[in-house]
Amino acid sequence: MADSYSSCSIPHTFHPSMVNNPNPNETNPEFVKSSDDIEKCTACHKILWDPFQLPCGHHVCPVGLDRVLEEGRCLVMDCKLPCSSNQIFADACKRREIGSLEVRCGYQACKKIIKWKELEKHMESCEYREVTCDKCCELVKMYNMEKHLDEDCVQRILHCPEGCGYSTSAINMSEHLSDECPNVILSCPNECGMTQASREQLRNHVTECPLRRVACRFKDVGCPFEGLNDDIHKHSEDAVPYHLELIALREEAVENVTRSHIDDMKLTIEQILRQGQEVKKIKDENEKLKKDCQINRKSIQDLKKVLVTQGEKVIVNERHLQEKASTDGAEKIKSELSAVKDMIDGTKQRLETVERATGSVGQNRGEGNAVERAEKQVRLMDVRVCEIDLRLQLFETINYNGVLMWKIRDYRRRKMEAVNGRTLSLYSQPFYTSQYGYKLCGRVYLNGDGTGKGAYLSFFVVVMKGDFDALLPWPFMLPVTFMLLDQNGTGLHERESFTPNPTSNSFHKPTTEMNVACGVPRFVSHTKLESDTYLKEDIVFLRIVVDCTNANYQY
Incomplete structure (x- = not known):
């Protein structure tokens, strides 16, 4: 069996096309032994990995092997023995020896010592690695995730402490208590002496409070006066001319x-x-x-x-x-x-x-109208040719596996057009769940829509009228995942998933060209989106994945 830090098993005979494994030296593992005590490549003098044995018995790594083949001989000063590619062999025994070197886990808080070949597997499951909370998207140590979900996550669900029966996320609970909860004890704003009344009782009291202030009945024409009932009566009598x-x-x-x-x-x-x-x-x-x-x-x-x-x-x-x-x-x-x-x-x-x-x-006599009509026909033909060319391009990029990969160029210009109200939303090319399946497309509001307007990117999926709708089960019920792709190669993609609501008209069989879009109005904030992680060269990548695993149709 191949060692875990290499992507392929060792060949018995060397060929240059076999040198394709990543260099473990680039990960800088911390060895338990001193680096001076670890065997080095005789060509590049770095820690030996994926070792190959030369005819003279010296060992080189794939990087050093390139230098040896260029020179056509061993690079050790006291050796210089000529060699060719058909004389070089991968040394499986030396590889197992190198892979058994002890290294420390790459996460600082973890004290475990493991074999080098098992390091990658260990780090994938180490309890000290940081993972993204599915609810609030914060980075949390794996061992602390349970406590985070129970005590710290701002999206955890809390029940109202005043006993009104309302439940909401922790970040919204204070707003509920200050503005909505009917059981919160308050005082009369008119300072009539009533201090121990619930919000619901206070609503009824305010309309009957003897100290409530009433606006003049002529306020619609500009009278600014407010006062108690007696003051209002006196004002109405005294201010008739006004x-x-x-x-x-x-x-x-x-x-x-x-x-x-x-x-x-x-x-x-x-x-x-x-x-x-x-x-x-x-x-x-x-x-x-x-x-x-x-x-x-x-x-x-x-x-x-x-x-x-x-x-x-x-x-x-x-x-x-x-x-x-x-x-x-x-x-x-x-x-x-x-x-x-x-x-x-x-x-x-x-x-x-x-x-x-x-x-x-x-x-x-105005015969130029005929020329104008001819020019109009030419313009219409040009538009038709452009439409056909666009349809051909869409056909070349169409996907039948339930996946949309959407590349949006000129992000800042398009966002400014959305801010100015010129182009509020963009539609993607259509994609399908199978060759004869549902027809879908993506829709994005770069300046946000609804609750996300002005501060978020809003991302939606649209069910479109397809050629085979009569053969498909309705409503559309396949899980959908939205993604904003990380362009740094670290895998920190922004994602949001949901299962369609069968009662929503957005997922019923389309009667027009497309249904109402449905998705996430507050998918990702502009601050996070416009960081170097997700926006490079004025381009962002969006992705929609439809889980077709449990689709109950087969054609």
Whole structure:
């Protein structure tokens, strides 16, 4: 069996293509023995790994082996024995010896000493490694995860300490107690002396409190006065002139606004009437031009018929010319042929004159509309070609395994367009759970949507109308995982998973091109997303994975 720190077993005979294992020296393991006591590669003088034996008996690592093959001999000063690739062998015995060296675990708090070949396996399961909490996404030591979930996690579920029966996450519990809980004991804000009442009792009390302050009934027209009931009655009697003045000012303002709206409407109506007259005039001119064009087309067709007839005559005369042997007959036919050619040239000139006249009329009378229509048709064809090219590109990148890999370029420009309201969301190319399965796509709001707007990236999945929906079970119930991929190679991907709600219309059989998107409005904050871990060269990678393991259809 191969040692655990190597990705393949040792070959019996060396070949350069076999040197593909990662260099364990790059991980800098801490050896129990002094590095001076550990055997080194005779070529590069680093700790020996994946050892190969030369014909002279010296050992080299894969890196040193490249140098040996370049030189064509051993690099030990006292040896220099020539060697070739077919004389070099992998030393399995030396490899087991090197792999049995004792090293310390790479995590500082862990005191375990293990064999070098078992180091990677140990570190994958070491209780001192840091793992990401599935609820709050914080890094926690593995041995401390249980305590973290029970006592420290801000997303752990707590029951209201006041006994109202409400449950929420720890981070939201203080907000519940301060704003919502009906059992919290409060005092009357009017300082009427009531100090031991629950929030629910206080709501009923405030409407009946003898010290509650009431706004003046003319507050809608601008009166700012507030006071107790007795003060309000006295104010209403004393401030009648003031209230009348406020009402008059409000009526005047409303009248001014109404008058302004009426003036704007009048201007709009006049513009519409003028445009209607211009449109009618243009229609009349177009009708006249159509009639002229029809007449010109008929003339052109007649001239073309004459031209064809004359051409046939020319062909017949040429044949007659070939059949006549006498000089007089030839001269006569040549003369007739010359007359026919002159007639054809004249006909061509007439045809060109008519065509130029048709073009001149069109230019003078708005015939440019025909050119514009032609240009419009060309533009429509260009758009159609672009659409076909885009569909071909989508077809080349389509996935039938329930996985979407989405590369978003120009992130900062696209986010600024979302902030400015120009492009609120982006759609991905479609992907499928199988060749005849569900059709899906991704949708992302770079500046957030709903509760995540302005501070988060919102990530959603959309169920689209597919060609085989009639054969699939509904509603769509396959688990979905959203991911923001780490571009540093450390594997710290941001992820969020959920199982579709069968009662949601988002997962029922589509009746339009696509259903309402469903996903995570607060998928990842802009602060975390725009770090060097996830944003490089103005590019981010998003991924959607649909778990098709338990799909209850087979085609």
